[in-house]
Amino acid sequence: MKNKGALLKELFTNLSTTGAVTFSSKPLVNKMLSYANFRGAKLIVELGGGDGSITQGIVDRMDSDAVLLVFEINKSFCENMEKIFPQKNIKIICDSAENMDKYLGGKKADLILSSLPLTLIPKPSREEIYRKCKENIVENGKLIQICYSYLLKFQFGKYFEEIKSHLMFKNFPPTFILVCEQ
Numbered sequence: 001m002k003n004k005g006a007l008l009k010e011l012f013t014n015l016s017t018t019g020a021v022t023f024s025s026k027p028l029v030n031k032m033l034s035y036a037n038f039r040g041a042k043l044i045v046e047l048g049g050g051d052g053s054i055t056q057g058i059v060d061r062m063d064s065d066a067v068l069l070v071f072e073i074n075k076s077f078c079e080n081m082e083k084i085f086p087q088k089n090i091k092i093i094c095d096s097a098e099n100m101d102k103y104l105g106g107k108k109a110d111l112i113l114s115s116l117p118l119t120l121i122p123k124p125s126r127e128e129i130y131r132k133c134k135e136n137i138v139e140n141g142k143l144i145q146i147c148y149s150y151l152l153k154f155q156f157g158k159y160f161e162e163i164k165s166h167l168m169f170k171n172f173p174p175t176f177i178l179v180c181e182q
C-alpha cells in the first residue's frame with residue numbers, strides 16, 4: 001500500500017486529470033455521505049476513487065450484501081485501492097466513468113457518489129458522464145457530487161430535475177456538495 005505522501009505526489013503530478021492538490025478530508029466525506037441513504041442500497045457507484053478516502057466512507061456505511069463499483073482512470077490509484085479494498089463486493093475498475101454502463105450488467109445504481117474533476121474533463125466526455133449517470137441510476141436514486149464550482153449545478157440541471165447544493169466552508173478550498181435527483 002502506498003503512503004499518503006506518495007499518493008499526494010501522484011495527485012499533484014497529474015493535476016490535469018485529478019483536479020485537486022489534496023484528497024477529501026474526513027469531515028467532507030462525512031458531510032457528503034450524510035446526504036445518502038445507504039440502507040437498502042444494493043448497487044453503489046463511486047466515480048473518481050483516488051486515494052480511497054470516499055470509498056472508505058462508503059464501505060463503512062454500506063449494507064454487507066451491497067456491491068460497490070469504483071471507477072478511477074489512474075492506474076497507480078487503482079492498484080493501491082485494490083490492496084486497500086480486497087473485498088469481493090468492492091470492484092475497482094480502472095476505466096473512465098463514461099464507460100460505467102459496460103460494468104453494470106444492465107442493473108441501475110441506487111447511489112452514485114462522485115468527486116470527478118468535471119470542469120477539467122473535455123465537454124464530450126463530461127456530457128457522456130452526465131448522460132450515463134442519468135440513464136444508470138434508479139428512479140429514486142441520488143447522485144452526489146463534490147466540486148469547487150457552483151456552475152456545475154447548471155450542468156447537472158440539464159439531466160436531473162432536483163438539485164440541492166450545500167457549501168462546506170470548513171473544507172479548504174470551500175467545497176460544494178450537489179445532491180441530484182431525477
Ligand SMILES: C[S@@+](CC[C@H](N)C(=O)[O-])C[C@H]1O[C@@H](n2cnc3c(N)ncnc32)[C@H](O)[C@@H]1O
Pocket residue numbers: 017018019020022023024047048049050051052053054071072073074077095096097098115116117121
Ligand atoms: C479530485 S480527485 C478525488 C479523489 C478522492 N475521491 C477524493 O475525494 O479525495 C478526482 C479523481 O478522479 C479521477 N478521474 C478523473 N477523470 C476520471 C474519469 N473520467 N473517470 C474516472 N475517474 C476519473 C482522478 O484520477 C482522481 O483520482
